[in-house]
Amino acid sequence: MERTHTESLVSRLVTIRDRVEEGMDRREFVRTLLTGGYALGIAQFLGVDDFLAADDGDVPIVTALVRPDPTDPWSLEERIKHVPAAWYAAVEKAFELNELLAQTAFTGYLGSAVVPGSYDSKTASVSVGVSGGLGSFRETVDDLFDGVSLDVETIVDIGDIDDIQDGHERFKPRLVDSLSSGDVPSGVACETPGSIATLGPVLYDPNSKQELFVTAEHAFNGGASPNEDTLSLPVEGGDSVQLGSVEHAHPVEDVATVAPENRFRPSTAIETPTPTRVRGQLTRLGLADLIARDESLEKVGAVTGHTIGKIQGVDAVTCFTDEHCRRGQLRWGGEMDLTDGDSGSVSYYPDPEGEDGDVLIAGFNNARTWWPGQSYVWGVGAYKLTEAYGYYF
Structure with a gap:
């Protein structure tokens, strides 16, 4: 048979x-x-x-x-x-x-x-x-x-996928104070042609040796178009500045990378009350280790700011959209840890072997649950971006 x-x-x-x-x-x-x-x-x-x-x-x-060596972005060790x-x-x-x-x-x-x-x-x-x-x-x-x-x-009453879209007229986002150094921190609002999201920390592409800005792809209404759509940065008390044009759009992972233009560059710094620097990223088993030890993740969004939450699942598959299933997802925190405008932020964990303020990126925050009975933030794990495209934080 x-x-x-x-x-x-x-x-x-x-x-x-x-x-x-x-x-x-x-x-x-x-x-x-x-x-x-x-x-x-x-x-x-x-x-x-x-x-x-x-x-x-x-x-x-x-x-x-x-x-x-924090000054050498192309050196990695396990x-x-x-x-x-x-x-x-x-x-x-x-x-x-x-x-x-x-x-x-x-x-x-x-x-x-x-x-x-x-x-x-x-x-x-x-x-x-x-x-x-x-x-x-x-x-x-x-x-x-x-x-x-x-x-x-x-699970019942999932509702409309449009609920994950950001609408920038419903909130007052956190803006970057100044750009005197030319280095742009993450955790602040960035602006697409049709929406506002959160800017992520520098994303490294070892294939092209580029240091890229990154945010949520769905913030570009209708999808990001490489070499056409641009990303801007609103500045407190001033005009917006253009950061660059979309280099790559990854709609399944909901990630858009932007090649820097002019003098502004992405940074490893996260906009927190105390200095925070991205030193690397967690693997899939590294996330499993955190769950085993009942550890929490943190994030800084342009709207909700700094929040902390427990990890609820790793290597998740999310098929709540009609278009495609998303693999390599991370579930953590609760639905109140993310709101419109926070998409594009990252979840992170303090580096136990690093210097004060060093953190390891866990994943990329794309959406929150909008259906009854479950409450978490979901987005692609950093390890999945490395596995699929070679990118790393």
């Missing part, structure tokens, strides 16, 4: 990760690998080579990409941390199961997210939003969710 599409996807999830057991030593692990028909060279592809390199019971993960192997196995399996849900895209699927448990619990869950029951699909995947919880919530 020919296998269904779902069954084919399910078969791909039978990886060696499912055989990782707490307390398993290297000799036993290698024996399991070989008897399972795996060549040792495939270990890196499966993500289990880390298990062989660590102390028994622990694996190293990369939590962040950080610039060792930040490493050791975590329980059983926790790592559960989280990696949850990532795979979440991808299975997204690829299958069964009727009524609105999105899902991975929610790692604490290190002590050594568990992870996948939270799924549906407009109806999972039906036969759940019967197909239930056995695979061994060690990973499947939390299903029915």
